[in-house]
Amino acid sequence: EPEVTQTPSHQVTQMGQEVILRCVPISNHLYFYWYRQILGQKVEFLVSFYNNEISEKSEIFDDQFSVERPDGSNFTLKIRSTKLEDSAMYFCASSRDLREGDTQYFGPGTRLTVL
Amino acid sequence: SQKIEQNSEALNIQEGKTATLTCNYTNYSPAYLQWYRQDPGRGPVFLLLIRENEKEKRKERLKVTFDTTLKQSLFHITASQPADSATYLCALDNQAGTALIFGKGTTLSVSS
Numbered sequence: 001e002p003e004v005t006q007t008p009s010h011q012v013t014q015m016g017q018e019v020i021l022r023c024v025p026i027s028n029h030l031y032f033y034w035y036r037q038i039l040g041q042k043v044e045f046l047v048s049f050y051n052n053e054i055s056e057k058s059e060i061f062d063d064q065f066s067v068e069r070p071d072g073s074n075f076t077l078k079i080r081s082t083k084l085e086d087s088a089m090y091f092c093a094s095s096r097d098l099r100e101g102d103t104q105y106f107g108p109g110t111r112l113t114v115l
Numbered sequence: 116s117q118k119i120e121q122n123s124e125a126l127n128i129q130e131g132k133t134a135t136l137t138c139n140y141t142n143y144s145p146a147y148l149q150w151y152r153q154d155p156g157r158g159p160v161f162l163l164l165i166r167e168n169e170k171e172k173r174k175e176r177l178k179v180t181f182d183t184t185l186k187q188s189l190f191h192i193t194a195s196q197p198a199d200s201a202t203y204l205c206a207l208d209n210q211a212g213t214a215l216i217f218g219k220g221t222t223l224s225v226s227s
Contacts, residue, residue: 004158033214043159043204045214056213091158103149104215106158 002026004107006092012113021077021110023092032075033093082114117143119218130227136190138205145207148188153202195225
């Protein structure tokens with residue numbers, strides 16, 4: 001069964017450094033998402049992406065964050081200058097369509113630790 | 116903005132019993148509601164989706180109900196097993212349909 005993959009599984013970085021988290025969505029999906037989950041808290045929406053542009057972003061997704069689909073398969077989340085509070089699990093998800101009820105399939109996540 | 120509450124943070128039951136988890140929402144009338152399972156350190160895994168015009172949905176030992184008057188969904192696992200132990204997340208679409216809004220989850224522990 002097709003699945004969303006994410007790399008790396010764990011990323012450790014120093015505060016102020018840039019990180020890029022990578023995702024390969026399911027191949028025939030058109031909509032892509034990033035979510036994050038701080039330890040012990042709920043899964044929070046960051047951004048959705050369709051047709052090479054951002055569809056929606058949350059208040060969390062400020063100027064330090066950016067997303068890109070550099071080729072036909074990868075979808076990346078960049079954090080320009082990491083802060084301690086960016087430490088979290090970051091989940092990529094994809095769906096075929098935005099029609100009502102189209103399921104989002106999640107990747108296994110990247111654990112980001114900012115020191 | 117939408118608010119989702121999953122009333123119990125933790126639920127402990129004996130193997131073989133039925134687990135019932137509750138999800139309440141306010142300030143919104145979603146077109147559909149979804150339930151996900153999340154194991155520690157892993158991503159959410161889709162279980163069931165129920166639309167606003169459906170009262171009940173079943174999949175094997177899982178059953179979901181959706182009461183748009185009460186603004187509540189109930190998630191049942193019948194004949195529960197220790198392998199059902201996980202955190203169960205309720206999720207609604209945002210009004211634009213471009214994102215999922217998750218509840219904090221209920222952690223279910225099934226003991227043998």
